[in-house]
Amino acid sequence: MSCSSTQVGIIGAGPAGLVLSHLLHLEGIDSVILESRTRAEVESTVRAGVLEHGTVELLKAIGAGDRMQREGAEHRGVYFRFGGETHRIDFGEHTGRSIMLYAQHEVIKDLIALRLATGGTIHFGAKASTFAGLDTAKPSIRFTASGDENELTCDYVVGCDGYHGVVRPAFPRERKEFAHTFPFGWLGILVEAPPSSDELIYAHHDRGFALVSTRSPTVQRMYLQCDPHDDLAQWSDDRIWAELHTRLETKDGWKPKTGRLLQKSIVAMRSFVTEPMQHGRLFLAGDAAHIVPPTGAKGLNLAVADVQVLARGLAEFYRSGRTDPLAGYSATALRRVWQAQHFSCWMTSMFHRVPDADPFQQRLQLAQLGHVCSSPAATRALAECYVGLFGP
Ligand code: APR
Numbered sequence: 001m002s003c004s005s006t007q008v009g010i011i012g013a014g015p016a017g018l019v020l021s022h023l024l025h026l027e028g029i030d031s032v033i034l035e036s037r038t039r040a041e042v043e044s045t046v047r048a049g050v051l052e053h054g055t056v057e058l059l060k061a062i063g064a065g066d067r068m069q070r071e072g073a074e075h076r077g078v079y080f081r082f083g084g085e086t087h088r089i090d091f092g093e094h095t096g097r098s099i100m101l102y103a104q105h106e107v108i109k110d111l112i113a114l115r116l117a118t119g120g121t122i123h124f125g126a127k128a129s130t131f132a133g134l135d136t137a138k139p140s141i142r143f144t145a146s147g148d149e150n151e152l153t154c155d156y157v158v159g160c161d162g163y164h165g166v167v168r169p170a171f172p173r174e175r176k177e178f179a180h181t182f183p184f185g186w187l188g189i190l191v192e193a194p195p196s197s198d199e200l201i202y203a204h205h206d207r208g209f210a211l212v213s214t215r216s217p218t219v220q221r222m223y224l225q226c227d228p229h230d231d232l233a234q235w236s237d238d239r240i241w242a243e244l245h246t247r248l249e250t251k252d253g254w255k256p257k258t259g260r261l262l263q264k265s266i267v268a269m270r271s272f273v274t275e276p277m278q279h280g281r282l283f284l285a286g287d288a289a290h291i292v293p294p295t296g297a298k299g300l301n302l303a304v305a306d307v308q309v310l311a312r313g314l315a316e317f318y319r320s321g322r323t324d325p326l327a328g329y330s331a332t333a334l335r336r337v338w339q340a341q342h343f344s345c346w347m348t349s350m351f352h353r354v355p356d357a358d359p360f361q362q363r364l365q366l367a368q369l370g371h372v373c374s375s376p377a378a379t380r381a382l383a384e385c386y387v388g389l390f391g392p
């Protein structure tokens with residue numbers, strides 16, 4: 001077994017692990033990232049692409065924003081479509097902020113390049129499995145890489161290892177879990193076509209939710225609500241386009257621009273939170289601690305918000321020896337997590353067709369959408385959450 005050591009051992013090279021490692025580096029703190037997948041796999045996994053104002057500002061501040069600013073698209077609003085009509089939520093007018101459309105895997109590429117260029121250590125193909133010395137001041141992570149057993153000893157272990165990771169199961173059984181599974185999924189497509197809209201379109205329709213998003217001037221991202229148990233084989237390209245046309249059409253004949261499908265996949269939708277997000281020298285951040293349904297695209301943004309709080313706590317500890325900011329990590333991070341959880345569930349419940357919902361519930365959805373789009377106070381409340389201005 002080969003042994004090594006660092007100050008902070010990070011499991012997972014997703015947005016949480018990469019941003020944390022770089023924030024620590026900027027504070028002069030050493031870390032090592034263990035990532036079970038290859039660099040190519042990590043850099044090519046298709047995920048969401050909406051960056052909140054605060055995420056954009058952080059990426060710029062840490063030196064990871066150059067390509068995002070060149071290639072990403074700033075959006076100052078979003079469209080809500082229901083009852084055959086389109087309403088715009090103006091982020092600028094209501095919050096003075098905007099969002100950035102820039103795919104998560106592009107953020108990942110930029111962060112990996114930055115980490116490596118600044119001397120960071122990322123072990124790809126390194127799968128963490130068990131821990132030792134969790135009750136001591138020097139916990140260690142056992143991991144396999146290229147068939148060899150290794151041990152990384154550190155001061156703190158951070159699980160940025162996603163929902164299926166190994167750090168959360170190492171917490172004591174008394175931790176609390178809050179979970180909700182939605183009775184629908186999203187079928188997502190990547191299509192080779194010019195943008196259909198200058199801003200995202202969230203559409204409510206009797207046949208179910210649809211979303212028009214974008215990736216670049218030549219590649220678009222669209223989603224439609226489906227049964228989470230559907231087989232992709234049931235969704236021919238023709239069927240996908242027919243549904244998108246029906247769910248998105250407006251009285252003035254607007255249609256999404258079609259093209260060659262580059263990728264299609266089905267994602268289930270669920271909410272999950274574990275409390276607390278820390279135990280002794282173990283911490284959780286990002287999807288390892290919480291999952292949100294994708295309506296509102298908060299996953300990446302929450303991961304980045306978590307590690308900002310954690311990095312501040314770790315920096316204070318290494319600077320002064322004070323542990324109280326670190327002790328407050330979970331409580332601070334969970335406040336935002338629950339606000340984002342509420343927003344994501346609110347968006348989900350307004351737009352999706354609930355199987356077997358009665359007409360009364362459907363009318364309530366339309367009433368709520370009407371209120372959000374017509375009352376300046378309600379519009380502002382939604383816009384604040386969308387751009388990431390959560391309350392205390
Ligand atoms: N050892 C090493 N790496 C692991 C292990 C393990 N045992 N288990 C999981 N990982 C790695 C995964 O391969 C993955 O690359 O941890 C990483 C976790 O990254 P993400 O799933 O991207 O999670 P996170 O960084 O929290 O990012 C937030 O929220 O809604 C989503 O799309 C959003 O992916 C984003 C996520």
Ligand code: PHB
Nearest residue numbers: 048049213294295296297
């Ligand atoms: C995306 O572009 O992938 C996306 C956009 C908005 C969402 C979810 C996903 O709410």
